[in-house]
Amino acid sequence: xxxxxxSGGGLVQPGGSLRLSCVASGSILSINAxxxxxxxxxKQRELVAAITSGVSTNYADSVKGRFTISRxxxxxTVYLQMNSLKPEDTAVYFCNANITPRRLSFAEFNYxxxxxxVTVSS
Numbered sequence: 001x002x003x004x005x006x007s008g009g010g011l012v013q014p015g016g017s018l019r020l021s022c023v024a025s026g027s028i029l030s031i032n033a034x035x036x037x038x039x040x041x042x043k044q045r046e047l048v049a050a051i052t053s054g055v056s057t058n059y060a061d062s063v064k065g066r067f068t069i070s071r072x073x074x075x076x077t078v079y080l081q082m083n084s085l086k087p088e089d090t091a092v093y094f095c096n097a098n099i100t101p102r103r104l105s106f107a108e109f110n111y112x113x114x115x116x117x118v119t120v121s122s
Contacts, residue, residue, distance in 0.1 A: 002026035002111055006095045009116030012085055016120070020080040022095030022113055027102040034071060034078040034098075038091035038118075048093070049080060063089075085120045093118050 008020040024031060035050030035058075049069035050058045057069055068081040078095065095113035 002028060002099055002101060002109070004095045004097055004111050004113035006093070006113040006116045009093065009118045011119045011121065013122050014085060014087060014120055016085050017081070017083045018085060018118060019082070020093055020095075020116060020118075022078045022097075024076040024097055024099065024111070028076060029100045029102045029105055031073070031076060032098040032100060032108060035096045036069065036078075036080045037094045037096055038089075039094070039115075040091040043091075045094070050096075051078065082118070085118075087120050089118065090120050091118060092116065 003026055004022055004024050006022045008018060012018050031053060033050060033052045036048040037045050038048050039045040048060050048063055049067055051069045051071055059067060066084045071078045092115040094115045097111050098108055099111055100108050
């Protein structure tokens with residue numbers, strides 16, 4: 001019943017900015033961690049940024065200093081603010097979440113969004 005819905009992808013020029021959003025919905029007890037992955041054509045999916053239920057964050061070296069991950073616990077939402085975008089940032093971006101459902105308070109499950117396309121080109 002838990003679902004992740006992503007939005008905010010699109011076409012931007014090099015040096016531009018974009019903000020991705022991911023909303024988790026359903027019978028959720030807690031979101032233990034959320035993150036963003038991306039996959040470009042011909043390349044493997046890679047972690048871009050992640051944030052725990054606390055304050056810990058993690059970034060790929062290629063985006064550190066340009067991207068910022070944040071969350072709004074009241075809205076079960078995670079954001080990815082992307083600044084100074086480069087053509088090599090072009091990829092499908094996927095939201096990922098580790099969630100404990102209300103009906104299974106002892107368990108954790110991993111969920112994925114369907115992805116949103118980000119294209120950086122002039």
